[in-house]
Amino acid sequence: MEHRIEVDAAELSRFAPHDHPLWWGILGAVAIEAAVVANLLTSYFYLAAQAEAWPPDGVDPPALLWPTLVLFVLPLSSLTMWWAGKGSDAGRRRQLALGVTASVGLASLALVFRSIQIAEFDIRWDEHAYGSILWAVTGFHYTHVVSAIVGTAVVAVLAWRGYFTPERQLGVVVDTLYWYFVAGVFLPIYLVLYWAPRLL
Amino acid sequence: MRVCRLAAVASAFALAGCDGAGGVLAPASPDARLVASLGWWMFASAIFVLIVTLGLVLVGANLHRRGEPRRISFRASVLLVVAGGVAAPLLAIVAVAISGVVIGDEVEGPGGADGPWIEVRGELWWWEFRYLDEDGEVVAVTANELHLPVGRRARLRLVSDNVIHSFWAPNLQGKTDLIPGKVNLLYAEPETPGTWRGQCAEFCGLQHGLMGFVVVAEPPGDFARWLAAQAEPHRVTEPEGLAVFDRIGCAECHTVRGTSADGEDGPDLTHLASRQTLAAATIPNSRGNLGGWITSTHTIKPGAKMPSRIPEPEDLHALLDFLESLE
Amino acid sequence: MTDATAPDGTRGRGAGGARGHGAEPEGLPDYVRGGRDGLGEAELAELERTWQSPPGFLAWFTHVNHTNIGRRFIITSLVFFALAGLLALAMRLQLAQPLNDVLGPEAYNQVMTVHGTAMMFLFAIPAMEGAAIYLAPLMVGARDMAFPRLNAFGYYVYLIGGTVFFLSLPFGLAPDAGWFNYVPLSSKEFSAGYGIDVWTTMITFIEVSALTAAVELIVTILKLRAPGMSLDRMPIFVWAVLVMSFMILFAMPSVIVASALLMMDRLVDTAFFDAALGGSPLLWQHLFWFFGHPEVYIILVPALGIVTSIVVTFTRRSVFGYAALVLAIVGIGMVSFGLWVHHMYTTGLPLMGRSFFMAASAMIAIPSGVQVYCWIATMWGARVRFATPMLFVLGFFAIFIAGGLTGVMVASVPFDRQVHDSYFVVAHFHYVLVGGSVFPLLAGLYYWFPKATGRMMSERAGRWSCGLVFVGFNLAFFPMHQLGLEGMPRRVYTYLPETGWTLLNQLATAGSAILALGFAITLANAALSLRRGAPAGDDPWDGPTLEWATTSPPLNCNFARQAVVQSGNPVWDRRRAEVSAHVGGLRTDRRETIVTTVLDARPHAVQVLPGPTPWPFVSALVASAAFLGLIFTPWAYVLGFFAAFVTFVLWFWPRRPWRED
Amino acid sequence: MPDIFHLGRDTSPKDGREKVRAAQEGREALTPWLGWVCGPAAWALHQGIGYAMVPWLCDLGTRWPYHLLTVVSTGLCMVGAWAALHALRRSGRVRSERSEGRLRMMALVGLMLCAAALTGIAIEYGASFWLSVCAGIDR
Structure with a gap:
């Protein structure tokens, strides 16, 4: 048996942060969570279709002000995240650290808005299925934002300590990917929870 | 204890002419007949396909000549896969879809619906049948025994306010679920007089296994007489037994129309003695079984909601006299 | 292949001990003597030390190698299979006589629920995942999975979740609302106590393990294939695992949502399923079956991959219709998401709505038919070796096709309304699941046991086992078709003597005993063969795929040098050409594996994998x-x-x- | 850029001509997937929405939204089939260092998936004609 070396791996990159298997893994996690959101929103419409009145009589659809603010703050935090990534690509550690920290700040702001808005809900979760699904979807996204914030806070700590380099920035890349998802998934949630009861 | 129970149930059991055996394949209504013949057709085709395919597997795997493999041409292989794997299933799919749609529409349709209107309520773990008039008012209430007129298409309104049950009388019709918050309809049209067994088919808890009922089909005249009798209130002939009935708490759950007993948790007992069975078609209705059911309820049906009562012997006899007078 | 046929009895260490246990830094283990794949002895020894799973009890909790984790998944799932099987025997004993009291209704409902749930969630899926975790990296020529630590995490989640779930039974806290756990029966009102809570939390928890396995299998298959293994050269089994993983990804969230909603209904009084407060019991059924039906195919699809592997090896032919088989597997995955409503034909949905699902349910016959006829075309005229794995595959053909045909029957709305929730359906899905999943798993056990342990299983015992399982299975489940048609509903803890169901039930009970004996023989065979089996060598069956290119059991690093692939049957190529192409330049002092592109598998990076960690x-x-x-x-x-x-x-x-x- | 949109294109920097060729290859890589995506998506669309719209059709008393749905999903299927067919024709002309068999297989599977989806839609559409949209919805 003759043994031949056809591919030499010595020269290949050991980092490839934008194309690392972990990047694909996060994509998988995003797919799972997107499926969960899809299931929840489908359940929302299913319950709405079964109900005689949706929202039930005497209950107002949730107010628009705070969620609309969140709708703008979350993409803004994605923007700072993207800017941080640019800095990381170019080796500007300070830009990376600032951007990531700004994102954490903005998302925390979104969380505050979200909390105010939850406090204003016209219905409790145990009064009617409408209240249940409203609280469940809101709670699920709230958890998303919290986990994105704490995850990114860890990235920020590492960034300030100078861990990341243009090669060694896998953590930033995958965190950014997840961040985009958390910001993006709010749009369908926003449309369904705040506009569907008004328009349909 | 086990022996007692078996004896109580088995010895006296002779459900008058119950033709339960045979079920789906012993149809007693046009609907069930249609579905049974559909079943036979599908069975025959399935067995044919099974034999052909397995035959091909065995033949193909033994075609080699003394260990020398035989080649099969690419074209022949493609033909094999297309014929067996695409064309044949496609034919079956079209046949199944069309027959299913046509027959489904037929057996689930109202088709005149000239029979009685009956509300079927699934309880834990027994059946209530409420006969309604045209306005939806209750005419008569019975339990675990459904009477239907022969040759008429009865309309059953299936409801439940507890868990999900499923109404299944295989000789007459496919099953339909009773779902809280939802009303389902089912039509039943017996062709011949007879008695059949039906049973709850959706898992509903502890006594799902013994949540049966009896269907009695009788000529329209007999049916009308039966319904008129069921609509009558009870005229008390055994006041002592009724007193026991009240005293030991039966009246809290059971209604006997014509008396003060108006409990709503258990079956309506106004015409208990006219029924063939007790305990959701579990034991035949006899004096002995009735006494056994009252005193050792949970030996016969563990977990049943009815609490057992053990009155003094003379009270028990008076109670049984009363119950037997509920004709 | 210099050492392909070298008898190598000293190497089999058995499934319990990891390769390399107790290997001292100085003394070289025998299997690295003389090097391998052109890699020198000293380098191979260093590589093996790098990839070693440390010995010792505490270190057991730090292992991350996919061979260790895959083996644990398989063994654990087999333990749950045996336990759930014993529960099935208990149910059959109870049903052997009318009004029997081996189990009361409470115990019966718990046993029935745990049997169903365990077979689905604790046996079938983890067993398939375990097989995939063990085999897929080997088959694609990778050194390990993409995320070895996540892999280990998934295993512990499964182990803990499954154990807690099973322990609820002896503590009398077991769920008793069936494996489908329909509301409102499973609501707080009708099921007080902790049983249902155990179900909802542990099922959600165990699904986490399925999801982690799915993600890493997908990434491993897409990114860590050996250079040259473009998508059209991937073994069919790997395709099947890929499709299974995608199905898990999209089906499991639905049951997680369902059980989370139920958990909330029970825990904080939400009203998702409470009809009185605007909820809907049917929502549960939609969510559950949107997961539940793909679930059946999640179990079936990898089994079809196993069958293909075995048919190819035992006919010594490339499979006929590679693209058609891929199509069939992907097609099954696609169609499986469009059938869930056929579990709800009797819930009073509009007829036209149901007609869609009737067509879709019957549609599954096409991809299944294509598979079966591709196998027939592959076997046609070939010199088939009827060893035990192939015998189990023949059993699979008979039983699976029979189950598939009754499946087409129950796709028909009017017929299903008669047999739904009756023993006919019990017979149908046991034919499909045992025929379509357990038979291939046993075939796979006999086929890959030598690879995993270095020793062959006994042929004689294998044949006996196969025969008994086949006869016992048919005796146990065929009469159930008739019982269902006679009106016997599912999930009943007993029945009345005058129903006339006694004789057929007794036959079924007798059959289940024979079936259990058949399984026990295989179990004993596996246990005994660990020590006493004949040495297997690298490639005892002359298999075509890359797992046969390494030692048995596989090296700690899987491959001394990762292969470069030129066709779908790389091991056969090597034998023919007497040449093997490899990847060079990977470091031996840390865990490296090559990363390739998704479609053509061209090398473009190296992934450094983590070592043991607690x-x-x-x-x-x-x-x-x-x-x-x-x-x-x-x-x-x-x-x-x-x-x-x-x-x-x-x-x-x-x-x-x-x-x- | 991550590999997701290019699915096999290598990510090393390129000069102008290389870039053009890489873009072409990117499209080459994408088109055979269209069959894989469009077929199942069309079928899911037809089935899911068709199923959900039945009670509404009954209230509405007409089938035209359903016909429209069928047209749209059939069209989607056709797009997938067309792309797959296109890729199949081209697979003969691929540069040899790229796997021609791979492109061919993907295109073929995509094409057949679309065919299967079309069959599914046709059977669902055809069978439902025997039924009134209101069958089984009489409350």
Whole structure:
């Protein structure tokens, strides 16, 4: 048996942060969570279709002000995240650290808005299925934002300590990917929870 | 204890002419007949396909000549896969879809619906049948025994306010679920007089296994007489037994129309003695079984909601006299 | 292949001991003598030390190699299979006589629920995942999975979740609302106590393990294939695993949502399923079956891959219709998401709505038919070796096709309304699941046992086992068709003597005993063969795919040098050409595997994989505590979230020195 | 850029001509997937929405939204089939260092998936004609 070396791996990159298997893994996690959101929103419409009145009589659809603010703050935090990534690509550690920290700040702001808005809900979760699904979807996204914030806070700590380099920035890349998802998934949630009861 | 129970149930059991055996394949209504013949057709085709395919597997795997493999041409292989794997299933799919749609529409349709209107309520773990008039008012209430007129298409309104049950009388019709918050309809049209067994088919808890009922089909005249009798209130002939009935708490759950007993948790007992069975078609209705059911309820049906009562012997006899007078 | 046929009895260490246990830094283990694949002895020894799973009881919790984890998945799932099988025997005993009292209704309902749930969630899926975790990296020529630590995490989650679930039975806390757990029966009103909570939390928890396995299988298959293994050269089994993983990805969230909603209904009084407060019991059924039907195919699809592997090896032919088989597998995956309503034909849905699902349910016959006829075309005229794996495959043909045909029958709305929830359906799905999944798994066990342990299983015992399982199975389940048609509903704890169901039930009980004996023989065969089996060598069956290119059991690093592939049957190519092409230049002092492009598998990077670590175990422990807490209080959610997060940070925290290269 | 949109294109920097060729290859890589995506998506669309719209059709008393749905999903299927067919034709002309068999297989599977989806839609559409949209919805 003759043994031949056809591919030499010595020269290949050991980092490839934008194309690392972990990047694909996060994509998988995003797919799972997107499926969960899809299931929840489908359940929302299913319950709405079964109900005689949706929202039930005497209950107002949730107010628009705070969620609309969140709708703008979350993409803004994605923007700072993207800017941080640019800095990381170019080796500007300070830009990376600032951007990531700004994102954490903005998302925390979104969380505050979200909390105010939850406090204003016209219905409790145990009064009617409408209240249940409203609280469940809101709670699920709230958890998303919290986990994105704490995850990114860890990235920020590492960034300030100078861990990341243009090669060694896998953590930033995958965190950014997840961040985009958390910001993006709010749009369908926003449309369904705040506009569907008004328009349909 | 086990022996007692078996004896109580088995010895006296002779459900008058119950033709339960045979079920789906012993149809007693046009609907069930249609579905049974559909079943036979599908069975025959399935067995044919099974034999052909397995035959091909065995033949193909033994075609080699003394260990020398035989080649099969690419074209022949493609033909094999297309014929067996695409064309044949496609034919079956079209046949199944069309027959299913046509027959489904037929057996689930109202088709005149000239029979009685009956509300079927699934309880834990027994059946209530409420006969309604045209306005939806209750005419008569019975339990675990459904009477239907022969040759008429009865309309059953299936409801439940507890868990999900499923109404299944295989000789007459496919099953339909009773779902809280939802009303389902089912039509039943017996062709011949007879008695059949039906049973709850959706898992509903502890006594799902013994949540049966009896269907009695009788000529329209007999049916009308039966319904008129069921609509009558009870005229008390055994006041002592009724007193026991009240005293030991039966009246809290059971209604006997014509008396003060108006409990709503258990079956309506106004015409208990006219029924063939007790305990959701579990034991035949006899004096002995009735006494056994009252005193050792949970030996016969563990977990049943009815609490057992053990009155003094003379009270028990008076109670049984009363119950037997509920004709 | 210099050492392909070298008898190598000293190497089999058995499934229990990891390769390399007790290997001292100085003394070289025999299997590295003379090197391998052109890699020198000293380098191979260093590579093996790098990839070694450390010995010792405590170190057991730090193992991350996919061969260790895959083996654990398989063994654990077989233990659950045996336990759930014993529960089935208990049910058959209870039903052997009318009005029997081996089990009362309470015990019967718990046993029935645990049997169904365990067979689905604790046996079938994990067994398939285990086979995939063990085999897929070997088949694609990778050194390990893409995320070895996540892999270990998934295993502990499964182990803990499954054990807790099973322990609920002896403690009398077992769920008793059936494996489908329909509301409102499973609501707080009709099922007080902790049984249903155990079900909802542990099922959600175990699904986490299925999801982690799915993600890493997908990434491993897409990114870690050996150079040259473009998509059209991937073994069919790997295709099947890929499709299974995607199905898990999209089906499991639905049951997670369903059980989370039920958990909330029970824990904080939400009203998702409460009809009185605007909820809908049918929502549960939609969500559950949107998962539940793909679930059946999640179990079936990898089994079809196993069958293809065995048919190819035992006919010594490339499979006929590679593209058609891929199409069939992908097609099954696609159609499986469009059938769920056929579990709900009797719930009073509009007829036209049901007609869609009737067509779709029957549609599954096309991809299945294509598969079966591709196998027939492959076997046609070939010299088939009827060894035990092939015999189990023949059994699979008979039983699976029979089950598929009754499946087409129950796709028909009017016919299904008669047999739905009757023993006819019990017969149908046992034919499909045991025929379509357990038979291939046993075939796979006999086929890959030599690869995993270095020893052959006994042929004689294998034939006996196959025969008994086949006869016992048919005796146990064929009469159930008739019982269903005679009106016997499912899930009944007893029946009345005058129903006339006694004789057929007795036949079924007798059959189940024979079936159990058949399984026991295989179990004993496997246990005895670990020590006494004939040495297997690298490639005892003359298989075509890459797992046969390494030692048996596989090296710690899987391959001394990763292969470069030129066709779908690389091992046959090598034998013919007497040449093997490899990847060079990977370091031996740390865990490296080559990363390739998704479609053509051209090399473009190297992934450095982590070594043994206890953090996945710690994380799994914390997560389990959180889920267990959820049985009792909603605050466990908040607490568990942050506690688990801390362990994840510790898990991922970069250890100094930070790598620079 | 991550590999997701290019699915096999290598990510090393390129000069102008290389870039053009890489873009072409990117499209080459994408088109055969269209069959894989469009077929199942069309079928899911037809089935899911068709199923959900039945009670509404009954209230509405007409089938035209359903016909429209069928047209749209059939069209989607056709797009997938067309792309797959296109890729199949081209697979003969691929540069040899790229796997021609791979492109061919993917295109073929995509094409057949679309055919299967079309069959599914046709059977669902055809069978439902025997039924009134209100069958089984009489409350």
